[in-house]
Amino acid sequence: MNKSQNPEPDIPSVSKMYRHNRRLSNKERLRLFLSLFKREDRVLIVIVADPDSMASAFAVKRLLSRRVSEITIVHPNQIKRLNNLAMQNILKIPMQPLRGTKRDEYSRILLLDSQPPHRKEFANIKFNAVIDHHPLTEGWTADFVDIREEYGAVCTMMSEYLKAARITPSAALATALFYGIKVDTHDFTKKATTNDISCFQHLFKRINQYWLNKIEQSDIRRSELKYFKMAFLNLKVRKHRIYVHIGKIGNPDILVVIADFLTHVHDIGWVIVSGQAGEKLVVIFRCDGYKKNAGRLAERVLGKYGPAGGHKQSARAEIPIKNLPEKFTRNFTTDLLIKIFMKHLD
């Protein structure tokens, strides 16, 4: 849109719609949302695929089933996380890439768990409805805007829509929503409202625990088992700390899995795991957080070379190898990892 032009006068600004929507009851909000759709509509639901957005799209699909003629869920990102692939397969959530989708075949386009400025792929899409829990952004508008940034998950908002519509979720939908809340609130250790907690409790009765276990546990590719072997061969323990450089790896997610596994070792305060993924040295930090700060350590030691930081108990650095001093780049080993961090940890 041309920035010098004012938006059409009959479309209220996003912040006005946002404020208006927040005053509605669940029933009123549902009625307003459903009033966007006609029987012959073909609906496109756009999500940046992760558990919260996938489950939310699944819920909207249920909400609109038999109310519109077609519903398609699309995502601009590639789904790489194994837990997310497992969720999609086990719960049978139909999705396709945004790329290659003929948008003009759809009469209504919705965006869930995200806002138009969040991704460049959204720039030229005119969304009819946006439902999200990220902080409100400006410079866009939609016919329907429901943004509640205090919510831990969009899944909670969607559960409220389903409840208002008197729809009992199937086991697959309940499991998806339950998992979405669990992931986005980090098992309720991150921001969450009492609404998140009560939805979680309400959904619990309907989930399939076996599906949930399978989804939560699927995080290692069979081809990645060899990195565990390398981890055990290369790891060294110094002063209640485990250090290990694993060498060249495919997807850095495996470093996270190995680091999390090593935190289970008794009497260990720190775990520092590194590996080379493409042209980057990826370092994963884990600690018990007691008088320790993983994010600060990562930033202090590696921040000068590239992005490094995180939280008290977990942190990550992704350093372009070309930024590292030459002595590190020739042959990176566990001993070198120990040398780098030893002087920063007392």
Ligand SMILES: [Mn+2]
């Ligand atoms: Mn979310």
